[in-house]
Amino acid sequence: NLFHAGQINGTTGYEEAAAQGIVAGINAALRAQGQEPVVFPRQESYIGILVDDLVTRGVDEPYRMFTSRSEFRLLLRIDNADRRLTPRGRALGLVGDIAYRRFEEKYAEVERVRTFLRGHRFRPEEAPDAPLAGKLDPSSVKGHTLEQILRRPAVTLSDLEPVLRKHGCWANVVVRRSVEIEIRYEGYIQQQARDAAKLDRLSARRIPPDLDYHSIDGLSREVREKLSRIRPQDLAMAGRIPGVTPAAVSIVGLQIELRQRKRPSP
Ligand SMILES: Cc1cc2nc3c(=O)[nH]c(=O)nc-3n(C[C@H](O)[C@H](O)[C@H](O)COP(=O)(O)OP(=O)(O)OC[C@H]3O[C@@H](n4cnc5c(N)ncnc54)[C@H](O)[C@@H]3O)c2cc1C
Incomplete structure (x- = not known):
């Protein structure tokens, strides 16, 4: 009935100790309530990788968390940490109503902008002063969806700002960042998601x-x-x-x- 965290488990570092501390605390509370422990899968969070490495590989020297320890680095990104872990925190009763509503609003906005980018076809005359013109010839992408244009090297959502504003889809910088990453790296992200799904099946x-x-x-x-x-x-x-x-x-x-x-x- 002991739940350990930090140096006693062979790690070094503040974040490492804190990450294990929250897992140990959650599981101690669950145990006290007679509930099953929560396991953080390694394809879902760095906390999961840390705990899994400690348990399966053991430690010969002080363990530090590096992003390179993850085989799913495109899935475990800073911009989607909330998407990966907020639902889990909510289910455990650790995310309050206000924080959870903000989280839901953010991803509703991400989806709204993505839907627009996927469906809207670019017309150069729609935004003659769009900064896009500085990066490529606007007539060469006439009729392309904004999503396709965003996949072009060096094009960002800011280059399409006038079009997005015109259609009420100019979101805040956090949402824009999330949308850009998901669209730009979609193919690679999907490939890793398939690999993670394979791991899920073995984990099951x-x-x-x-x-x-x-x-x-x-x-x-x-x-x-x-x-x-x-x-x-x-x-x-x-x-x-x-x-x-x-x-x-x-x-x-x-x-x-x-x-x-x-x-x-x-
Ligand atoms: C000089 C130095 C610089 C560092 N710099 C960094 C850095 O820049 N970045 C970084 O990420 N990490 C750094 N670290 C490492 C980091 O401090 C530790 O890895 C981390 O604090 C470990 O946390 P912990 O909770 O496992 O242990 P600790 O922080 O050591 O906490 C253990 C606690 O248990 C208490 N305790 C011990 N025995 C008993 C007992 N019998 N009864 C009751 N209480 C007891 C201790 O008093 C202590 O408060 C540094 C470490 C040192 C020594």
Whole structure:
């Protein structure tokens, strides 16, 4: 029943300590209420990566959080931290009504601007003094959607300001930044989202906490010992333990299936 955070877990740094502190605090409170702990997936937040690395990889030297530790850096951006974590905070009762309403308003505005950019076709005569002219020949993008124009190198929403203002879609800088990033990097972001979804599927395959790794044929002694010591919660986590090969993960997955099949249906 102890929940630790910070140096005692092998990390160094203020943010690292604070990130673990909030997770430890939340889970201590949930435990006291007899509820299941909350797990932050690594594809959703740096807090998730930090905790997952500490649990699955252990530490030989003081651990610091670097963005390079994430395999989903296009998904874990500063501009969308609120989108990733506010709903979770709200569900835990940690985000008040006012903050949550502001969050909803921001993303409603992001969607509104995106819908406009997706649907509106550029007419040079609509905004003859648009700064866009300084970046490209406006007649060359006549009839293109504003979204397509925004994907061009060096074009920003500010270049389209007169058109956006005319249609009541000139949003504040935070919304504009979010819209620009999502449109400009959409292809790459979608690719990473697909990779994250694959990880989600593996994460959904839970490993029974009482699984006896020593009785599983085909696993090396080293892998058995590591899995028995770390006791990963799911197959994705098992695969991240150094030395646990994809083949070993498949064997564990097969064992779980066999166990489920053997279990009499209720
Ligand atoms: C000189 C120095 C400079 C640093 N500079 C930076 C920096 O610039 N940026 C950065 O990110 N990190 C920096 N760090 C690292 C950072 O300070 C630590 O990683 C972080 O504070 C660890 O937080 P913590 O809560 O785990 O431990 P601590 O902040 O050490 O908190 C532990 C607390 O437990 C208390 N305690 C200990 N034993 C007991 C007991 N038996 N009973 C009750 N209470 C007890 C201690 O008094 C202390 O208040 C620096 C560290 C040092 C030493």
